[in-house]
Amino acid sequence: MSNFEDKTPATMELHTDKFVETKNFSYAMSAFCRARANGHPIPEVILEFIEKAFLEWGKYDGEKSLDEILGIKPGKGKKSVLSDEWTKQRNERLFLIMTTLIALEWSIKDAAEGACCWLQKQYEVNPIKHRHLKPSNAGRKNENILLDSKTLEGYWYDSKYRIQREEAALRAQTPLILMDDNEKADYQRRIRNLMGKI
Numbered sequence: 001m002s003n004f005e006d007k008t009p010a011t012m013e014l015h016t017d018k019f020v021e022t023k024n025f026s027y028a029m030s031a032f033c034r035a036r037a038n039g040h041p042i043p044e045v046i047l048e049f050i051e052k053a054f055l056e057w058g059k060y061d062g063e064k065s066l067d068e069i070l071g072i073k074p075g076k077g078k079k080s081v082l083s084d085e086w087t088k089q090r091n092e093r094l095f096l097i098m099t100t101l102i103a104l105e106w107s108i109k110d111a112a113e114g115a116c117c118w119l120q121k122q123y124e125v126n127p128i129k130h131r132h133l134k135p136s137n138a139g140r141k142n143e144n145i146l147l148d149s150k151t152l153e154g155y156w157y158d159s160k161y162r163i164q165r166e167e168a169a170l171r172a173q174t175p176l177i178l179m180d181d182n183e184k185a186d187y188q189r190r191i192r193n194l195m196g197k198i
Contacts, residue, residue, distance in 0.1 A: 010171075011092075016043045025070045030089070091161065094119060094152060095168035097191070103176055104188055108156055113149040117194040120146055 012034040019027035028046050035042045053069045066072075094115040101111035123146055155161050179187065 025072050099168045099172040112153040114191040116149045
């Protein structure tokens with residue numbers, strides 16, 4: 001599953017609305033990539049934004065940078081301008097996994113551990129593709145761990161992540177309804193395998 005795959009258009013629409021509200025490039029980029037990854041039409045407001053930027057860049061014959069035109073502020077130090085968005089998407093995916101496992105009667109602690117093991121495996125299998133999964137502060141205690149389960153468990157209880165948790169719970173409902181008992185058992189088995197508990 002790519003970083004932007006999402007079978008419902010809800011997240012794309014949310015990010016489009018956020019872009020309209022804030023004019024923040026990262027929301028436009030996310031809405032565009034989510035639409036392309038899932039076969040949804042690209043929102044007109046995003047296409048207009050891209051077209052306007054390209055026309056302006058052409059008007060200045062490349063003398064004005066696309067960064068300036070798109071309103072992309074350089075990151076501090078070596079931090080990517082998209083780091084915050086990538087971290088948000090990472091957390092959305094982890095909360096979705098946790099929500100699914102909790103609905104399958106896992107404890108919050110075990111669900112956090114399973115989600116962190118999933119995250120770790122994604123990075124280990126393809127560190128280039130999933131380089132965005134590694135935040136700048138990862139590995140302070142252990143260079144090999146992207147996110148420890150205690151930290152993720154803390155995110156679960158933190159009120160600032162409430163909306164992300166609620167969105168994850170909504171997104172988890174459809175797959176859970178569609179999964180039969182064998183598929184639910186297989187899903188749990190795969191996560192336990194990543195945790196080294198099989």
